[in-house]
Amino acid sequence: MAEDRLHIFGIRHHGPGSARSLEAALNELKPAKILIEGPSEANELIAFAGRTDMQPPLAILVYAVQDPALASFYPFAVYSPEWQALLWADANAIPAEFIDLPYAYRLEQNQGDENQDVAEAATEARQQRDPFGELAALAGYDDAEAWWNDYIEEAHSGGEHFPVLEQAVAELRRQTQESELTLQREAYMRLQIRKALTETEGEVAVVCGAWHTPALRDFAKVTDDRKLVGKAPKLKTEATWTPWSDRHLAFASGYGAGVPSPGWYRFIWQHGHDAGGLAVGWQSRVGRLLRSEGLPASTAAIIEAVRLSAALAALRGRASPGLAEMNDASLAVMCGGDALPLRLIGERLVVGTAVGEVAADVPQPPLQADLTKLLKRYRLPMETSVSELSLDLRAEAGIAKSVLFNRLTLLDIPWATLIRNSGRGTFREQWKLCWDPVFGIRLNQAIRFGPTIEKAAQNAALDRVGQIQTIVEAAALIENCLLADLPQAAEQAIGRLESLSVQGNEADYLIAAVIPLIFILRYGTARPIPEEALRALALSMVREALIRLPYATHNIDEQAASAMLKRLQDFHHALPLLGDDSLLEQWRNVLHGLTAGSLSHPAIRGLAARFLYNEGRLPNGELHIRLAEALSYGTPPFDGARWLEGFLSGNAEVILLDATLFGLMDQWLTELSEDTFIETLPLIRRTFAGFGPGQRQRLLHKIRSGGGQSGPVGSEIDDERGREYFQQALPLLVSILGLNEHER
Structure with missing residues (x-):
């Protein structure tokens, strides 16, 4: 019978023990063909798997041609059994084929999910009840993950567990109701298996998720399978290989078929199950990582951690240390019981930082191909780990990279985030880079805007112009377009901003929108800009904002006042x-009006006074009057505190140098009642927190010296009772000023 030539191997989709057992089973069986649970659309991509320039982790990306937003990833690690099956087939020159239900079926059923692995789509019944958890409980385990690791992934077995596992799954499936999608997929896979048995002489191996193994042997009703599969969908799909990463293989990323420890799994795949070498290799890696971060990790500590992990394994009845024993030993010995270094070990080694590489000639969608070409030209690596890049905008290469980053941002692909822009008078940008494989789907989504990054960004920006509702959005888009060297889109956005700016916008929105335009005009962007049009628009917006500003500060709440303070400082x-x-x-006339007005928020009145004082437009005498009014008995203490916050605005120099101002403030604070002091203390503390550490320390010395002149470090209050009171108040002063104990 043809079924006698069928050999089904139930695996975990990303399991090193499963992969090692499968490799041993294939070497013994020597099949004539291998069938693999995977997207049927991707069969043409199998030929790339055996090449040296294909480095996992990788993923097959399947997407709808007419709507690339409908897409799904099928990831592979180096220790994925499916990947090893592909490599075995290539090395032994036998055909391999993906046999899972084409993704187009799911799209027609509106079941597309851009980050879901079809091969591990869980049914509702299994989400409510974990069948493998029942097997784990019978074996004395609290969770299925630990049981599976001990018996499959970290065990020393060969391939003898495959038939035993299939029998266990068959029993579990008798008590489980499957979803229509799972049944349809299994029907399609059975049809493909029948076809392969008919066309192939010799043994046929099937590699699939362990849950499907008993169902794939049920060949009783071919007609029912064909009926369940139905007609082939008309929707056209395409597939390609794309880089993946350890981080995205992990459960924590939200990936349905993820594993908790991709880095650890890769380690045990590379090192096998050598009980002694496994612990030595792992703890040596831990030591190197800790030392690279400036943490102590001696050779003696590594040896002790190796011994402890082996002892823990023996106590727990394990043949060799697993991840739990490695982590416990690392925590106790290498980390000194501190969980923070263990988190570092978890992120860098247990989860891992590996990123895959795809061969240059793999067929790619147009935008992905254009991006690959640009990355090669600019020598930019596509890494999922965080890195920083400094660009000199005086160099052509620096401008080109900045333009690329800004164009990708317009396409909703924030691979690069600007940390520091070119700033005042310099030509340097600092960027933080971190590639997320999901950006590959967003590239596909952007195909509707054009076949190249430049064309797509231009059309995406033009499309966004029509959706702008506020002048702040318009100003931000103008800046983005200029930084992305898209003058046509920038001109359209400028026109939109002009129309919005005369439609009754509030002063704070006008200010927020005009600030980036002013900086573009003054410092440029190292790219061509429509300077004349921008300048005329900025001047018009500033004039309108100055007319509206006094009324915009009247009777506003605390949240609005805080936002206004920041905008006015930038303005x-x-x-x-x-x-x-x-x-x-x-x-300046507006500022004078704000300082004298009674309807404006007190923090804004204080900030206006500070601006005028700094420019020498508010004489000391008048300033003292304003401060005395703000801190008078007739003014609510909270309003006085807010006036001070606005006036000081993160800089204590004015009260450090002006004894009269210091005295007025000191008198106000000391005369507050206890209840009022407690009520206003958080606001006072927030005001002082804006000062630099040096200013806060000088302020403490000034208080210690008696408040008249800023005394030298270590000077003391002369009066004995004064010194006693000062010492009693010192802890509170230190807390209010945000100083450390040694800064007293």
Whole structure:
């Protein structure tokens, strides 16, 4: 019978023990053909698997041609049994084939999920009840993961567990109701298996998830299988290989068929089950990692950790240490009981940092191919680990990379995040890079905008122009377009901003929108910009904002006042960059009105006073009057504290140098009632927290010296009772000022 030539191996999709057992079974069986649970659309990609320039972790990306947003990943690690089956087939020159239900079926059923592995789609029944958990419980385990690791992935067995596991699954499936999708997939796989048995002379091996093994032997009703599968879908799909990473193989990433420890699994795949060598190799890696982070990890500690992991394995009845024993030993010996270094070990070694590489000639969608070409030209690695890159915008290569990063951002692919822009008077940008494989799907989604990164970014920006609702959004898009060297889209966004700016926008929105335009005009972007149009628009927006600003500060709540404070600080520093003296004078008149007004929020009145004082436009005498009014008995203490917060605005120099201001503030604080002091203390503490450490320490010395002149470090209050009171208050002062004990 043809079924006698069928050999089904139930595996875990990413399991080193499963892969090793499968390799041994294939070497013994020597099949004429291998059938693998995987997307049928990807059969043409199998030929790439055996090449040296294909380095796992990798994934097959299947997507709908008409709507690339409908897509799914099928990941492979080096220790994935399916990957090893592909390599075995290539090395032995026998055909291999994916036999799972084509992804197009799922798309037509509206079951597409961009981050779900079809091969491990769990049914509702199995989500509510874990069948393998029952086997684990019978074996005395608390969870299925630990049981599977002990008996399959970290065990010393060969392939003898395959028939035993299949029998256990058959019993479990009798008590489980499967979903329609699972039944349809299994029907399709049975049809493919029948076809292979008919066309192939010799043994046929099937590699599939362990849960499917008994179902794939049921050949009783071919007609029912064909009916269940139904007609082939008309929706066209394509497939390609794409890089993957350890992080995205992990459970924590949300990947349905993920494993908790990809890095550990790769380690035991590489080192086998050598009980002695396994512990030595792993703890040596732990030691190297800790030393690279500046943490102590001596050779003696590594030896002790190896011994402890072996002892723990013996106590727990294990043939060799598993991950649990390795972690316990590392925590006790290498980390000194501190969980923080163990978290580092978990992220770098247990989960891992490996990223795959795809051969250059693998067929790719147009945008992915264009990005690959650009990355090669600019020598930019696509890594899922976080790295930083500094760009010199005076160099053509620096500008080109910055433009690429900004264009990808417009396509909703934030591979690179700007940490520091070119700043004032410099031509340098600092970027943080971290590639997420899901960005591959977003590249596919962006195909509707154009076949190249430049064209797609341009059309995506133009599409966004029509969706802009606020001037802040318009200003941000203008900046993005200019940084991405997309002048046509920038001009469209400028036109949209012009129309929005005259439609009754509030002053705070006008200010927020005009600030980036001013900085672009003053410092440029190292790219061509429509300077004349931008300048006219910025001047118009500033004038409108100055007219509306006094009314925008009236009767606003704390949240709105805090947001306004930040915007006014940025606006005050940006406005001189326009070089328009008339606007500056108008701005100062607005500030004078704010300081004297009673309807404006007290923090804004204080900030306005500070701006004028810094420019010498508010004489000391008038400032003292304003401060005295703000801190008078007639003013609620909370309002006085907010006025101080706005006036000091992160800089204590004014009260350190002006004894009168210091005295007024000191008097106000000391005369507060206990209840009022406690009520305003958080706000006072927040005000002081904005000072630099040096300023806070100088302020403490000034208080210690009696408040008159800023005394030298270590000077003391002369009066004995004063010194006693000062020592009693010192812990509170240190806490309010945010100083450490040694900074007293």
